Structure formats: structure tokens, C-alpha cells
Amino acid sequence: MKVSQQRLDINLNYTDNDFYHKLLPKIERTKSGDYNINIWDIPHSISKLSYLVHSDYRYYGKFPSVIAGQILKQFPPNDAEKDYILDNFCGSGTSLVEAKLRGINSIGLDISWISVLVSKVKTSSVNTEEIEIELENQLRYFEKEIFPFKNTPTDSFCTKWFSTEAAYGLSNIRNYLIAMKKGIERDFFIVAYLAIIRRVSLAYDGEVRPHINKSKKARNVIGAYSKKVKDMINNHRLFNQACPRHSSTTVLIGDNLNLKNIESINDKNIYLVISHPPYLNSFNYSPIYNLEFYWGKNFEEDYVPKNHRSLHKTELKAHPATDLIQKKYFDHLKECYKQTFFLQPKDGRLAIIIGDCSRNKKHIPVIDNLISIVKSIGYHLEDLNYRTTHYGLGKYAYSHRADYHGTDEIKKDAIIIFKK
Ligand SMILES: C[S@@+](CC[C@H](N)C(=O)[O-])C[C@H]1O[C@@H](n2cnc3c(N)ncnc32)[C@H](O)[C@@H]1O
Incomplete structure (x- = not known):
């Protein structure tokens, strides 16, 4: 695997409408056949990738903006008015921002009111x-x-x-x-x-x-x-200034196991799903934000409908990856992609961003497991893109996480593209 070993620093002019294209991954195809294997190298620093509203809020566990950017570049809508992307684990709205930059309609869903609020503000044209x-x-x-x-x-x-x-x-x-x-x-x-x-x-x-x-x-x-x-x-x-045309962004609070019942989603043509679940054995989201939830208590009820008050209980738990949590983790993902399959039109794409992990020094092949699960639902594997990322290393990185610099041949981080 050829990987540039250093961060690449390039100068950007934010007033150029499409400056962010310059940061897209460098892609190398390593295998073609019934499905392709590619390497996406992302040699930029975190601050370079946090352009525009991406830096409004530091969301622990978000993905590099250019991952969503590259997926959207490869899969533009056929009909800019009617087609939508859905991010069913939208977090801080990275993919919704990238969609808006390209004039693509989007819907985001997350279980956390803070995520929903941040995503909504980032994608709003405020005065x-x-x-x-x-x-x-x-x-x-x-x-x-x-x-x-x-x-x-x-x-x-x-x-x-x-x-x-x-x-x-x-x-x-x-x-x-x-x-x-x-x-x-x-x-x-x-x-x-x-x-x-x-x-x-x-x-x-x-x-x-x-x-x-x-x-x-x-x-x-x-x-x-x-x-x-x-x-x-x-x-x-x-x-x-950078958003080319009006596009619609809707951000909803909810559990992604309930997609079928959300009317404002199931009446749309979801031609592409971008999905970035919590990584197995990394961390659960709500404890990470306990300081923010504490100071946000007075606002919570403005954003969480009364009948959703116990929503946090349905958060997908990823840590610690005991046998029981692993089983529940993969069961949750199976159910959640069954629902996207049901929602999407024929030829719709599902892009899952996920990484392997280890527990007690034992490798857990999350990517391979998930590919089998999603194929069993009826999706076809189209592209398996392994990524290298030059941040997430250093003193704050967790050793049991997938590494992002491409030198580990066993533990990998991937963007998996499926077609319905
Ligand atoms: C890896 S993060 C997504 C980060 C996002 N891609 C970004 O760039 O900000 C996973 C998200 O899944 C959300 N989540 C966990 N369980 C969920 C569920 N059952 N339904 C919807 N969202 C859920 C968490 O709150 C968290 O924000």
C-alpha cells in the first residue's frame, strides 16, 4: 500500500468557490473485478479539513469532511430537485455540510439533540x-x-x-x-x-x-x-458564499431503527445513504458529552419532543466490545440497513464508513462482518475503499482503534460502497 508519510500542506483560497476539491483524497485502485478495492489517502491536517462551518463545533468522532465530499463527487444526484441523501448517524452534520456545498438535498438523523442542533446550525444560511x-x-x-x-x-x-x-x-x-x-x-x-x-x-x-x-x-x-x-x-x-444553489437540509432527532415510520424520510427519493456508525470498542457517545449535556439541560426540552425523552436509551452501544455488545452492535446495524434497503430505490447506493478494532489484543474484523451482513440484506458490494488518515494518531489516539495511517495490514478503516 503506497501511502504518503507526511501531512500535505497546501494553501487554500476560501473565496475560490470550489477550493475544497483540492483536498479530496488521492485514490489508487489496487484490485478490479466483481468489486473494486481502492486506497483513499487523506494527507491533510485536521485544521485544513475543518474548512468553513466544519470548524463550528468540535465533535469527537467525526470523519474527515473529504470522505463525504468524495462519496458525493462519485455519486451526484440525477435529479437535483427530487433526490436526497440520508445520513442516518449524522453526528455533527459533516456529510450534510458537504451536500449543501454541492447543492444536494439532504436529511440527517441522530439520537442526540446536541448533534441535531449543531447539524442544523451548520447547514443554515444565518444572517x-x-x-x-x-x-x-x-x-x-x-x-x-x-x-x-x-x-x-x-x-x-x-x-x-x-x-x-x-x-x-x-x-x-x-x-x-x-x-x-x-x-x-x-x-x-x-x-x-x-x-x-x-x-x-x-x-x-x-x-x-x-x-x-x-x-x-x-x-x-x-x-x-x-x-x-x-x-x-x-x-x-x-x-x-460557497453554496452554489438552494438545496434542502432537514435534520431530525430519532432512532435509526425507526426510519420506516418517519414520514419526512420515507416520502423522499433517497438515492444515497452515507452512514458512519460509532466504531466498535471505541466509545459510546453520550458520556463523551456529559459536560455539554449538563450545561445544555435548560435547552434540551426545546429540541427533544416529549415522546422522545428516553431516546438516549436507544443509542447504539459500541464499548466495551464484550460478546453481548458485539452481538447487539451487529444486530442493530443489520436492522438499520434493512430499513435503508427498504427505503432506497433500485440502484440506490449505501456508503458505510467503519473500522476494524481489537479487544484484548484479539482482532475483530468489523469491516468483513459488516460486508457479509449487508450483502445478506440484498445490497451488492461495489467498492471497498481503505483509507489512510494522518490524524487520529498521537497521544489522544486509542491503541485498540483502527489505525489510520495505512501501515497496519490487518486492522483497517474503510468506506464500503454497496448498491441496491
Ligand atoms: C461516528 S458518529 C457520526 C459522526 C458524523 N459522521 C460526523 O462527522 O459528525 C455516530 C453518531 O451516531 C449517533 N447514534 C448512535 N446511536 C444511534 C441511533 N440508534 N440512531 C441514530 N443515531 C445514533 C451518535 O449520537 C453519534 O452522533
Whole structure:
């Protein structure tokens, strides 16, 4: 497997409409036949790949933007008005953003209200001038507020993870946002607020599961929030300019085992499904975001319908990969792809992004298992693309995860393309 060993740094001009094409993977075909095997090499740094609104929110466990970009390039819609892509594990909406950049209609679904909110804000054409004016109002208000702020929590969870100053600052922003008129503008500010929580906490920024970092420097909450909003304004301005035409994006909260019953999905022509489930034995999503869920409690009910309150219980569990969790994991995926099969038209494509793992030093061939499962549903395997990625390594990487640099011949990370 030929892999470039170094990150490739190229200069990008964000005002060129299609600058992101320059970052697409370099592809090499290694086998043709009843299905093809290709290598997708992604030699760019994480910050290069987080262009435009991709950097609005740090979502642990998202995939490189160009994976969705490459899939969409290979499978454009036939009818730009009627055709839709569906991402049934949409997370922070990476594929929805890439679809919007290409004028492709999309639907995203996730079990977490924070994911749904982030995806919705990232793909909205917000009025950046109004947001700028509102930020000035907020900063004036925060300047006037003096200690002690109302509703500052003092429970043991808060004091474990946040300094008193950070809790004051976050409460102050929260009080303001609770009183704001509901709508996309408030959603935008809530995303900025949620986006700074890890940074201003006592936990490591870069570790997936929160752990206390005893030597972390204190950060000014209002300063971090204001910078985040300004960065997002800039991202959205460029994003609004880069989107070529109007396309529809719908983001729904729900369980992907319930697809058949969601009317706004099953009345669409889903010509392509992009699907990125949690990786087996890596981590479960809700505990990763417990700091954000804690500070987001007051907003949750605005985003989670009453009959969905126990939704988090249906999250696909991926860790630890005991025999029982492995069985449930593959059963969940089988059921969920049965449903996409049922929904999709003939010739529709399903792209699954998934990686192998190991447990107790024993290799678990997730990719091969999943190929057998999905073929048993009736899909045909078309392309097996192994990927190499030059981040996800280093001190924050988990050794039992699939490695992303292409030198491991056994544990692999793949984009598997099936055709109905
Ligand atoms: C690997 S992440 C997807 C990341 C996404 N591709 C991105 O770039 O942000 C997997 C997502 O699956 C969601 N999830 C887990 N169980 C689910 C279920 N039963 N139905 C819908 N979404 C689920 C998690 O909340 C998580 O956001």
C-alpha cells in the first residue's frame, strides 16, 4: 500500500468557490473485478479539513469532511430537485455540510439533540449581520453583570469539572440565552456556548472522554464565547458564499431503527445513504458529552419532543466490545440497513464508513462482518475503499482503534460502497 508519510500542506483560497476539491483524497485502485478495492489517502491536517462551518463545533468522532465530499463527487444526484441523501448517524452534520456545498438535498438523523442542533446550525444560511449586532448586545449585557450571577450551580458535578469563575461565566451566558427569542439566531448562540464548554472546563480539551487536567490554564469564558461566535460568523459568511444553489437540509432527532415510520424520510427519493456508525470498542457517545449535556439541560426540552425523552436509551452501544455488545452492535446495524434497503430505490447506493478494532489484543474484523451482513440484506458490494488518515494518531489516539495511517495490514478503516 503506497501511502504518503507526511501531512500535505497546501494553501487554500476560501473565496475560490470550489477550493475544497483540492483536498479530496488521492485514490489508487489496487484490485478490479466483481468489486473494486481502492486506497483513499487523506494527507491533510485536521485544521485544513475543518474548512468553513466544519470548524463550528468540535465533535469527537467525526470523519474527515473529504470522505463525504468524495462519496458525493462519485455519486451526484440525477435529479437535483427530487433526490436526497440520508445520513442516518449524522453526528455533527459533516456529510450534510458537504451536500449543501454541492447543492444536494439532504436529511440527517441522530439520537442526540446536541448533534441535531449543531447539524442544523451548520447547514443554515444565518444572517451574519444580525448575529454580529446581537453579539454586541450580549457583550454589553455581560459587562454589566456582576457577581454573584443568578442560577450558578454549586453541585458536586459542577465543582468537579468547572472552576467557580467558569461556572459564573457559563451561567451568565446561559441566563441570557434562556431569555432569548427562540429561532435559528438563538440556536446559533447556543451552539457557540456548547462549543466552549470543554475549553473552559477543568478537563483536557483533546481527550475524547473528559478527564481532569490538573495543569490546565484558566480561560476567560466570555472571551472564549465571543471569539467562538466571531469565528462562526466568519465560517458562515464564507459558507453562504460557497453554496452554489438552494438545496434542502432537514435534520431530525430519532432512532435509526425507526426510519420506516418517519414520514419526512420515507416520502423522499433517497438515492444515497452515507452512514458512519460509532466504531466498535471505541466509545459510546453520550458520556463523551456529559459536560455539554449538563450545561445544555435548560435547552434540551426545546429540541427533544416529549415522546422522545428516553431516546438516549436507544443509542447504539459500541464499548466495551464484550460478546453481548458485539452481538447487539451487529444486530442493530443489520436492522438499520434493512430499513435503508427498504427505503432506497433500485440502484440506490449505501456508503458505510467503519473500522476494524481489537479487544484484548484479539482482532475483530468489523469491516468483513459488516460486508457479509449487508450483502445478506440484498445490497451488492461495489467498492471497498481503505483509507489512510494522518490524524487520529498521537497521544489522544486509542491503541485498540483502527489505525489510520495505512501501515497496519490487518486492522483497517474503510468506506464500503454497496448498491441496491
Ligand atoms: C461516528 S458518529 C457520526 C459522526 C458524523 N459522521 C460526523 O462527522 O459528525 C455516530 C453518531 O451516531 C449517533 N447514534 C448512535 N446511536 C444511534 C441511533 N440508534 N440512531 C441514530 N443515531 C445514533 C451518535 O449520537 C453519534 O452522533
